[in-house]
Amino acid sequence: MSCPFNEEQLLQLQAFVELCKTQPQIIHHPKLAFFKDYLVSLGVTLPAATFGTKHFTASGDGATNENQAAENDSSEEESEPESDVELNMEGVIEGDPIDNDQIMGDQTKEPTDEDRDLSDEKRTEAMKAFAEQQYEKAIKLYTEAIELNPQSALLFAKRGQVYLKLNKPNACIKDCTRALELNCDSAAAYKFRGRAYRLLGKFEEASHDLCESLKIDYDDQANEWLNDVKPNAEKLRQHKLTVQRKKEEKEHREKLRRLRKAQEARSNAAKAQAQAHAQAPPSGMPGAGGFSSHDFASLFMDPEIMTAFQDPEVMNALQDCSVNPANFVKYQNNPKIAAAIQKLQAKLGKGGSMPFGGGFPPGFGGAGGRGAAGPDDDVGLD
Incomplete structure (x- = not known):
């Protein structure tokens, strides 16, 4: 059979093989997915994407090589656990204890016009207290307003804002979540809850909420907060993709291994049957x-x-x-x-x-x- 490649193509192929030897992680490049799938189908144990200069080995036929491949997979997983993502944790706080007694008002109450008027008065006083940095007083006034009108999403979002100032992100999240149950288009609730998630180090949740807030109503502060959490959120997203890819690769290797074992078992059974047939005396002997x-x-x-x-x-x-x-x-x-x-x-x-x-x-x-x-x-x- 003649070689289907010319000299120049052979030189390029040789150079590629040398590159794979010195930088085996190149096999995980998306454009080389077809080549990686082919190697995996042959039973090759591929190096992890984070490996340095390390050669991969191909498993041959037989139970010994099959077991060796399984041991290689196991040792690779044990020696290279998923490393923690390096995140910028500046500004993250421990967070407040979750208060199960946090007053949320009677959710079944239907406020009257008088209740709404009184609630608006309390809200005005609370906003004044907030501007004067009297945060505890503002919490008390917003709570009184909520008891008068527990169907107001704005009151819960505003009280959540005050909890942020008091470094109580869990209380803020609880209020803003209730506000979003009452009004799923509350930009303020998404904004303050996103900031609370950021204080707790939950960067992906923070990124989601701040993006939703900006979709509903653009706000410079919300945009600034989003830019702050984006780098960490992207690192976490990439980390999850890597974990998922490794999981899929492991499942694929396990599937191939099971198929090879099944084929080997069928082959051994056929050989045993043929051997028994050959040893049995023919009819008439x-x-x-x-x-x-x-x-x-x-x-x-x-x-x-x-x-x-x-x-x-x-x-x-x-x-x-x-x-x-x-x-x-x-x-x-x-x-x-x-x-x-x-x-x-x-x-x-x-x-x-x-x-x-x-x-x-x-x-x-x-x-x-x-x-x-x-x-x-x-x-x-x-």
């Missing part, structure tokens, strides 16, 4: 008539009998006679076959009775004949 295993073993220790069994003409005759003992008549003039039968009779000592389900016809001895014909007898001339 001694051993099919019920004589002892000792008799059967003694036959195969006699070189003359073994030579006769290797003769296709003799074996065909014996098999033919095993189907119908009367067929001995067809072979009584054949000195070679007659000599083989005489040898079998002498070895087994059956008095002329062969283990084929019947005796010999006249002329072959045993059943009233003159004995099995020898190679120098005038067989069939009497």
